[in-house]
Amino acid sequence: MTGTVMLVVGDQQLVVQADLGVLRPDPEASWGGILRNVPTRLLIDLHVYDDIRLRLPDGQERFIRPLDGIHAEDTDFTPLYFAGEGTPPL
Template identity: 35%
Template sequence: MGNYSGEAVLLAGDAEYEVHADLRSQIERRQAGDQVVEGLTSWYGSLSRVSADAAWAMHEADDTRIRLPDGRVGDFVPGSTPVGNDGTTVQITGSGTPPF
């Protein structure tokens, strides 16, 4: 499990937008007899300070990714509805290996 909170770049198609990311990962654990077996890792979180242009691009793009300052990149699916009073925060669900 891990967490990341900080600056990031939203990649939507060929466009790039500066955002703030709050991301978390978790490992699925199941009991198998008297042992605990680790399964898939999932990640999720929110992007804040998302401009109207970025939100539009994110929902129109065929692929959406997040790039962290160290260069690691992760694919994600945006939530269908922005949250927050000003609509600048978007919930995301990661796909594949967490970039943090």
């Protein structure tokens, strides 16, 4: 799935672009992807909150966790790789 989703971090809600997919094909498939247009200033908050969520276009929400190695870029926006929790939203 590729498209616009809402990234919810604490009391902040931001519209970002997402590329979502299944990471390994098995009955309990892990899923995740990359978020684009994540404000670099938000990276600090990602380490503070444990309730980081994606709100999908159909209103469903899934918890996500940033993958190790978050590196801020020298720009206003940074891509964010993540793993999702629960049922893949595909």
